[in-house]
Amino acid sequence: MEWRRLVPADRDELIAVYRDAVLSQAAGLYRPEQVQAWAHHAGRDPQALRCLEQGYGIASLAGAAIEAFGILDPPAGDHGRLALLYCRGRSCRQGRATAILERLEAEARRQAVACCAPRPASCRGRCWSGTGGRWSGRSG
Numbered sequence: 001m002e003w004r005r006l007v008p009a010d011r012d013e014l015i016a017v018y019r020d021a022v023l024s025q026a027a028g029l030y031r032p033e034q035v036q037a038w039a040h041h042a043g044r045d046p047q048a049l050r051c052l053e054q055g056y057g058i059a060s061l062a063g064a065a066i067e068a069f070g071i072l073d074p075p076a077g078d079h080g081r082l083a084l085l086y087c088r089g090r091s092c093r094q095g096r097a098t099a100i101l102e103r104l105e106a107e108a109r110r111q112a113v114a115c116c117a118p119r120p121a122s123c124r125g126r127c128w129s130g131t132g133g134r135w136s137g138r139s140g
Contacts, residue, residue: 018043
């Protein structure tokens, strides 16, 4: 797997990865109208678009194509958070999200972020402790 830092020009490809991830993995867990609303959220919501363009992000690549990405937003400061972590359906279960999370945690440590609180439901309530370098049960 190859990796690179995200750049603002990646926005449209990130929206496509986000949409693919939701459509390919959420269908059996949510009603169809919920999946459709979620799948199109990143391309419509101003805050999500800002995060895609300005957050500190890492991409996992297959050739030149982005297969997975994660973003810390805000990218620096005392309370950065894991804002987005998505992987195309065809690239799931390959360790991409775990590797992205590890790289983002390393960046949070490098920036001496006090707390890297994730937003994804799968990580709800977990907080990165920049001082001890461990996930804790608190969020914020």
